[in-house]
Amino acid sequence: MFRSYWEPNLGLDNSMDGLRAVFTPKPGITFKGVIGRQRDFFTYPENVVRGVDGDIQINDAIPFLSGMKLRIGLGGSFVSKFQKDDKPSLILPENVGAYAGRINLRYGKLAFDAEYAYKINDPSQANLFTYNYGEALFANLTYTQKGLGIRLSAKRVDNMDYRSDRGVTGTRLLINYLPAVNRQQTYRLATLYPYATQALGEMGGSTEIYYTFKPKSALGGEYGTTIMTNFAGVSDIDRKNLDDTLGYVSDFTTIGDDRFYQEVTFEVTKKLSKKSKVIVSYLYQIYDRVKIEGKIAEKQVTSHLGVVEYTYKFSSTNSIRVDLEHLYTEQDRGNWAMALVEFDMAPHWTLTVFDEWNYGNDDSKKRFHYFNGSVNYVKGGTRLSLSWARQRAGLLCVGGVCRFVPASNGLALTVSSRF
Amino acid sequence: MKLHQLALSAITALLISGCDKIEGPYGTNNGGGPIGGDTIVQNVLLEDFTGHTCQACPNAHREATRLHDIYGDRLIILALHADFWADPYPAGAPYFTYDFRNPTATAIATDFNVIGQPFPKGMVHRMLNPGTSDQLILDWAGWESKVDQWINTVAKAGIEIATSYDSGNKNMTADIDLKVVSDLTDPVSLAVYFVEDSIVNWQKDGSTNVQNYIHRHVLRGSLNGTYGEDLGALTAGTELTKSYTGQLTPADADAAHIYIVAILTNNVTKEVIQVEEVKLQ
Structure with missing residues (x-):
């Protein structure tokens, strides 16, 4: 409340x-x-x-x-x-x-x-x-029990x-x-179409299931394998319009005809060795741009996203993470590809570079590369971040709250300190 | 009693009256009708910044119409189509190809820093944001209280407009009689706009593209520049007559739906002092 x-x-x-x-x-x-x-x-x-x-x-x-x-x-x-x-x-x-x-x-x-x-x-x-x-x-x-988690x-x-x-x-x-009932997406291209709760009316549900195949089993391999699947769907509530100041009446249990958002996720996490891990993920989304973003556009965007994320630990403090993503859609700005490399030198330094490429844009002049490079340094409660980024336009979401941000290009220095 | 208990008790006590459930009626007849006789009354200008591809803008149009129903002809409305919301689609597109824009509307939207803000927005009487030297830019929910505030003030000047129209060359003439009833110590300007009502064309309304949307009060242009003629400071009792002529544009404008709007503004604060509107013919 x-x-x-x-x-x-x-x-x-x-x-x-x-x-x-x-x-x-x-x-x-x-x-x-x-x-x-x-x-x-x-x-x-x-x-x-x-x-x-x-x-x-x-x-x-x-x-x-x-x-x-x-x-x-x-x-x-x-x-x-x-x-x-x-x-x-x-x-x-x-x-x-x-x-x-x-x-x-x-x-x-x-x-x-x-x-x-x-x-x-x-x-x-x-x-x-x-x-x-x-x-x-x-x-x-x-x-929840060991190796299994189910959420409705x-x-x-x-x-x-x-x-x-x-x-x-x-x-x-x-x-x-x-x-929101949908997952909070963290992969870059999954955040192209993030769902934000429609406070004036929505009805939805989601399920999420985790299962871990034990190590030394046929599907678990040497170190075990975790699979996750998720489904979330959100639609409008039922509305029967009234020609008065109450606006409408709505039946509590009836789902409206307009579908706002739907997602299906499959994810496999596999530890390959003591030093390396791979995550393979697929995300299918249906996204109502008109309702969620207030845009004049095709009403719905349907997208397919594939992700491969690989992490390798050089030592207990140093690691590298590589993240390759591809999003396919026939609507909006078309296809995207992304590559990210991140060096983590715990406990102080993190270096990240990535490029999002809108190579499938129907307008060939808008097939931009969105480069981003950042250096982070953490000591105690203080965090320093220096980044150069070409930011794509879109919804920026933190903690389930979203705001539209325009495309931008620039250098940012951020200092935060807790004391 | 400890401090936190005291604070909780105080907050709880304040919450006891925390709900005003309105069972109806929901409205009042407040709003004041037109004042008759020879008395100079204060009219109010409402400028609605809008665009045909702005899906939330019809909510503001409906609010403007609702307010006009309440305040009658004492509320004068201008719809200023501006910013990218008013950009026309390329010729050949199925909709939104009409160009509602004009330099006067764009200049006002730019000068008052409305460009770049999420539409719809509005200005009531170009009033200042209290405590600042900038105009107050309002969401439509805030228009009524400001209209009501201004319409209940005592008029400092009165405007009368006489018009003529030559359909041959499309020349419009506005003869303006200005009567000052209180000293206007800051210099003032008189601007004369022409406005077309009820243009039927496409409009985005929510998620629907409405083909035969009726666009009300569309500002088409000015007869004497965006902010008009500088008249200087005027003392009470001053009576002036001004005449302005200009050609009706754009080419498809329908003279039968044109209104002439005269606006007297304070050059320092930019606030409106008086506004009047008459039909061209």
């Missing part, structure tokens, strides 16, 4: 200027409270955000349940924002409240956690001033764009955080 967030690499900052209190009356029970104003880049809008959260870990809080195999956690939160009604023609709620309840259960190798959130009417520019309520449900079921996730979001200013859009002044 509430996340205060500062991510300079993404240009996001809605950190709070205010008061935060945490109270733990006894083990297993925690209360939190927060009140303040969110930062909007260099300004602080007058609108106030306040919230409370309570969390109880039953087995810790009730001594005679401490030995129980079933572990139970319960939590609830309430957040409210105040903003003056500044539209003379509308009666707007000045206090917009939202509450959520959550549960997490652990029983041996099984775990289940879920959260349901509800927001009262919150007319805003983002939802075109409809007076609908908002709600969201997110649930995860996981099973499901999510439904309806009208949950929640900001401390009803007049802003984009990534500004967001109060809540809506996690």
Whole structure:
């Protein structure tokens, strides 16, 4: 229901200027409270955000349940924002409240956690001033044992764009955080089409399965082999339009016709020797550019990505990583190829060079190479990074939040220090 | 009571009134209709920066129309097609080939630093961003409160417009009578624009390409430059008559849908002092 967030690499900052209190009356029970104003880049809008959260870990809080195999956690939160009604023609709620309840259960190798959130009417520019309520449900079921992991996730979001200013859009002044069900992609070309949660409505699910073939087995070889497969799909919610200020009604269990995103991943990780490891990965994506990026384009991009990643350790501190990727698509900017070489000299130095080449662009003048070279030095809590990059345009995503960045070319020196 | 307990209690107390659920009605009749008689009333200028390939822009168009329904002819709207959102597709493309752009709209969008911002954006009365010397660039959700703020101010000047049109050579003439009712200590300028209403052409609306979209209040050009003629500082009681002539452009503009808009602005703050609009013919 509430996340205060500062991510300079993404240009996001809605950190709070205010008061935060945490109270733990006894083990297993925690209360939190927060009140303040969110930062909007260099300004602080007058609108106030306040919230409370309570969390109880039953087995810790009730001594005679401490030995129980079933572990139970319960939590609830309430957040409210105040903003003056500044539209003379509308009666707007000045206090917009939202509450959520959550549960997490652990029983041996099984775990289940879920959260349901509800927001009262919150007319805003983002939802075109409809007076609908908002709600969201997110649930995860996981099973893990040695060599096997299974995760099932499901999510439904309806009208949950929640900001401390009803007049802003984009990534500004967001109060809540809506996690995505798809994988957070790390390979460069997989980030060409990253999915971002559609706060105004989406319904999706995902599965992920890991399995490790034991060493010395037929498929495991000398050191074992791990395979992973993942499927994620997200569509619009069902909507029946109303010709009034509520905008639409939606059946909770019905999936809408518009498919926003789909991905299928197969990945094999194989340790070849004590010093080397290879990962071979395939990713299939269907991506709705119009919905996710707001672009005038073909509605859907279908892509196939192949990756081979090889790591070789020269010693316990020095290693080299080579990453070769190829993305095939008939839409958008066509095919891409990428090669990356990274030298890691722990614990201080990392040198990386890579080139992304948009060789399949229909416009031959736009078949650019996007070179990137960087040197990183880490000592203690201080990190120095010097990089030269030609950055392609696209969505830049960190922590599930995405922002469109234009193409750029330049030198960057970054110094970060924790103390 | 410990400090953190006290803080939590205070926050919880503040949350007790944390929900204003509106069950309806959702609207009010606020907004003020036109004032009759001979009284000079304050009109308000709303400039909507837009483009035919901007999928979110129709939301702003609808808001402008909604506000016009509330405030009537006292709200004068200009749709300025600018930035890459207004770039036409190459001839032969199935849609978005029409060029809505013109130098006046582009100059205003550039000078007020709207170029490069995510459209739609708008300016109300070219008002200053408080505490700065720059104009306030607003998302459409913020327009109404500013329109309401300006429309309830006391007018410092009044404008009357008389027009004529020669369909032979497409010359438009605007005769402007300006009456100053309060001292205008900063120098002022008078700009006269021509605007075409209800152009039917393609527009992106969400993920849909709408073929017969009705483009309202499209700024086509100016009769006397982007920011008009410098009139200097004017004292209360001053009455001026100005006449401007220019040719209707572009070639396909329909004179039957043309409006003349006269805007009096403060040369220092760039804010609008008064605005008026009449139909060309």
